Amino acid sequence: MSVVPNVLVVDAGNTSIKFTAWVENQVVWVERGDTCPLDSGFIPDRIYFASVRSKELSALLHADIQAQFPQSEWLTLSSQAQACGVRNAYFEPERLGIDRWLGVVAAHHLIQHDVVTVDAGTAIKIDIVKQDGAHLGGYITPGLVMMENALLSKTARIRYDAHEKIAGCGVPNSTARAVTEGCQEMALGFLERIYHRYPTFKWVVTGGDAEALLNSLGIALECQPNLVALGAKLVGDEFMRGNK
Numbered sequence: 001m002s003v004v005p006n007v008l009v010v011d012a013g014n015t016s017i018k019f020t021a022w023v024e025n026q027v028v029w030v031e032r033g034d035t036c037p038l039d040s041g042f043i044p045d046r047i048y049f050a051s052v053r054s055k056e057l058s059a060l061l062h063a064d065i066q067a068q069f070p071q072s073e074w075l076t077l078s079s080q081a082q083a084c085g086v087r088n089a090y091f092e093p094e095r096l097g098i099d100r101w102l103g104v105v106a107a108h109h110l111i112q113h114d115v116v117t118v119d120a121g122t123a124i125k126i127d128i129v130k131q132d133g134a135h136l137g138g139y140i141t142p143g144l145v146m147m148e149n150a151l152l153s154k155t156a157r158i159r160y161d162a163h164e165k166i167a168g169c170g171v172p173n174s175t176a177r178a179v180t181e182g183c184q185e186m187a188l189g190f191l192e193r194i195y196h197r198y199p200t201f202k203w204v205v206t207g208g209d210a211e212a213l214l215n216s217l218g219i220a221l222e223c224q225p226n227l228v229a230l231g232a233k234l235v236g237d238e239f240m241r242g243n244k
Contacts (some may be wrong), residue, residue, distance in 0.1 A: 011228045017034060151183075205221050
């Protein structure tokens with residue numbers, strides 16, 4: 001019987017890096033940070049690397065991790081025309097963000113139904129996948145913090161301190177509430193429009209803001225904080241099996 005290798009998934013997003021360790025196909029720990037945890041005692045047989053960062057930053061991170069685990073088999077993941085039963089909607093498949101692609105694959109594997117995936121972090125990313133594995137495409141909008149920062153960076157007099165961000169009832173009656181609740185309403189309106197277009201689809205969400213946003217709309221959902229890591233594990237394992 002073949003031995004299931006230990007796998008480290010590195011998900012390098014725009015603002016943070018997520019490290020997920022798999023032992024015998026089970027997640028044993030998840031860490032966020034700028035560098036890989038040094039004291040876990042975990043030695044991966046394989047490393048699956050997924051990055052949406054620039055080529056230069058990805059190369060630096062790659063070198064740091066590979067120096068820490070020089071004996072580990074390495075696979076850099078990229079979006080494909082097809083993997084794990086999912087067909088990419090993009091005419092140029094490699095231009096679909098790897099985080100979106102892995103989320104789509106994972107959602108299809110988990111739900112086995114028509115599904116909407118929502119990843120709400122730095123950006124809010126939505127993808128639509130049919131039960132037969134056909135990826136229909138998706139959307140990208142700024143996330144809540146990005147929207148707020150964009151507004152503040154382009155105006156001279158919209159200013160407030162962090163302690164002014166206090167939730168209230170009714171129409172916002174302070175600049176802090178006007179901005180933060182206004183950005184939230186924009187995101188909610190976007191998500192609600194998608195929901196009305198695909199009312200029979202299941203929803204799978206990941207990312208720091210996704211669950212709170214969708215709960216406020218009353219949309220039934222499945223929260224999967226390790227969605228991208230699961231997709232990476234599925235795609236990486238399939239690729240390695242095909243190359244044995």
